[in-house]
Amino acid sequence: MQQPVPLSANWNLDQIPWAAIQADRVRQREDVFYLVAAASFIEITSELYTDNLTQRFADDEVVTAWLHDHWQKEETRHGRVLRGYVEQVWPEFDWPQAYRAFVADYSQLCTMEQLEPTRGLELVARCVVETGTATFYQALAACADEPVLVGLAQQIRAEEIDHYKHFFRYFRQYRQGEQTSRLQVMAALKRRALEARRGDAECALWHVYGVRQGLGSSQPCRLQGT
Ligand SMILES: [Fe+2]
Numbered sequence: 528m529q530q531p532v533p534l535s536a537n538w539n540l541d542q543i544p545w546a547a548i549q550a551d552r553v554r555q556r557e558d559v560f561y562l563v564a565a566a567s568f569i570e571i572t573s574e575l576y577t578d579n580l581t582q583r584f585a586d587d588e589v590v591t592a593w594l595h596d597h598w599q600k601e602e603t604r605h606g607r608v609l610r611g612y613v614e615q616v617w618p619e620f621d622w623p624q625a626y627r628a629f630v631a632d633y634s635q636l637c638t639m640e641q642l643e644p645t646r647g648l649e650l651v652a653r654c655v656v657e658t659g660t661a662t663f664y665q666a667l668a669a670c671a672d673e674p675v676l677v678g679l680a681q682q683i684r685a686e687e688i689d690h691y692k693h694f695f696r697y698f699r700q701y702r703q704g705e706q707t708s709r710l711q712v713m714a715a716l717k718r719r720a721l722e723a724r725r726g727d728a729e730c731a732l733w734h735v736y737g738v739r740q741g742l743g744s745s746q747p748c749r750l751q752g753t
């Protein structure tokens with residue numbers, strides 16, 4: 528596999544070297560297209576689940592400040608960057624059309640009722656999500672074979688790991704006060720892991736697929752209501 532582009536040593540996710548993308552190395556990779564497009568939908572929609580979370584932590588200024596000032600900004604930026612990559616490499620894909628359908632569908636799934644019953648349990652459940660996304664970007668970096676995308680995936684992965692560390696630290700603080708048992712924690716981990724397997728990623732892929740294949744985008748993901 529080709530090494531990531533040795534772009535400027537200090538480029539970051541706000542300064543993507545778009546002109547350095549080697550589109551011919553990735554344009555035929557349908558698998559990569561679906562992965563990147565679906566990830567862009569979920570990441571750019573982070574406002575939806577940040578609002579739910581900040582309501583849950585309304586009187587905790589430390590957590591809400593981090594959610595607003597760091598976490599949400601970084602997740603949204605991941606989405607913007609991945610959208611830019613899709614639009615540059617696969618310009619024929621109607622990203623806005625597919626995204627509108629995704630949001631209409633996904634917003635029904637993203638409700639306060641889906642949060643864990645206590646703050647500590649929600650925080651530890653978030654660790655599952657961040658671990659999963661870090662693993663996703665690690666896999667994307669390993670299979671992408673396009674240097675700019677590899678670099679993006681590596682940088683995003685590093686930020687997902689940092690998110691995990693924050694959620695885990697806050698979880699430990701809350702756990703002491705809530706005195707949750709190990710069994711409760713394990714149950715929360717399991718619930719979120721199962722939800723992650725059948726939830727947002729499948730919904731995003733569904734709408735990317737619908738528009739990519741010219742099937743129309745108005746059909747809701749079949750997960751809705753299940
Ligand atoms: Fe992210």
Ligand SMILES: [Fe+2]
Pocket residue numbers: 602657660686687690
């Ligand atoms: Fe994250």
